[in-house]
Amino acid sequence: MPPTPATAIAVDDLVVDRGGQPVLRSVSTRIAAGSVTGLLGPSGSGKTTFIRAVVGTQKVRSGTVEVLGHPAGSKPLRSRVAYVTQDASIYRDLSVKANVAYFAALYGRSRSEAMAAIERVGMGDHAHNLAGNLSGGQKTRTSLACALVIEPEVLVLDEPTVGLDPVIREELWDQFRALAKQGATLLVSSHVMDEADRCDRLLLLREGRFIADDTPADLRAATGTANLEAAFLHLIRELEKAN
């Protein structure tokens, strides 16, 4: 089935093996344009593999991943999709500003746009510090600025809020919401359940399969639980009973 224009990311029967072990076992989903989708699951559940398949850096065994109507990772997508890896992918021997300005320049963006992105992640005071001397959270924010500067249509973030100050985390989520409001599509992985409520839609990944693909409200209603942590547990128990 071809994706409708409102679908930003379409994944069909995606199977990925790593080192002979199945990591994703035939997952499918549709992610709507202009939404924030949370990809949740315990570590080792296949979140990063799924994300890498969406940005087109993961070898896949079978299935298709389409982003904005193009095969994941294909040339037309490289200026429209931004990827923030789990460990900050920045140059430690460059300053914050030089890092962001470099990624900005690859997309034909100016240095002032780079500075604006640095301000947006609250790193303005550290712009001239070497990235290697930053704390973990500051590195993550620098890495994020390298993605925000290109104003991507699709922004894929792998655990972007790990180890961040709650205030910064709050600000980042506000920014994610604002980006989605402007029409960007965000896919954000997390293993922190309290972030799930900020998403329009949730994908719960466990042992390489989606055990839920729903809005937070519907997920709570369907499982009869008050919070999402409990909903996740409820779903796992149901599955185990069924097996």
Add this chain to the structure above:
Amino acid sequence: MSLRITFITAGRILRQLLNDRRTMVLILAMPSLLIALISAIMDSSPQVFNSVGLILLAFFPFMMMFMITSITLLRERTGGTLERLMTTPTRKLDLVGGYAIAFGVAAASQTAIAATVAYAFLGLETAGPAWAVFLIAIAASLFGMALGLFVSAFATTEFQAIQFMPVFVVPQLLLCGLIWPRDQMAGWLQGVSDVLPVTYAVKALTEVQVNTETTAAMWGDLSIVAAAVLVATALGAATLRRRTN
């Protein structure tokens, strides 16, 4: 390939080098100091220094480029920046071209300093022009870069990458004719020496050593080094994978 992105990439790599002051000093000063050391060792035989010092002028940039390329590329691979770059409009050749320009500039600076020291202060003499020596040294350094790029794919840690030095660099040093004349080596070893690109850089230098004008033989040897650069670059670029496990 995009020239714009290639130059942006070269600028970024040069900036990384410039930020690392200690590496800068080592790159720029070490070859001159080592050649000065060799010259002092061979104090009583200036003729021998003329050929050994000349070969080292091309060998040091080759070795340096191999080392810094294999280590910096390994960092790109293991630090996640390569994967990130592969999701940007950067193409493989832009990245390789960026490395070639940036480290080519570093090798040219290093060679310029070392050659100035060797010619002006250490009494190095060649019949042919110094610019030909410079050209050969740059070709050798680009071969070092391309080889380092290729080899970085087979190392998973910086520790391993350093261990590749004795595997890929030292044999070329031993067999290029520096420590023993090639025609006096065991026959099979001459065959091995014949397929090592550094051998041709040394042969080209020998031409400059004895002829006042550049010779067809020199240009022929230099083209072999240039061809080796292209082959090693193609092999190296092939190891940059957009999709990995």
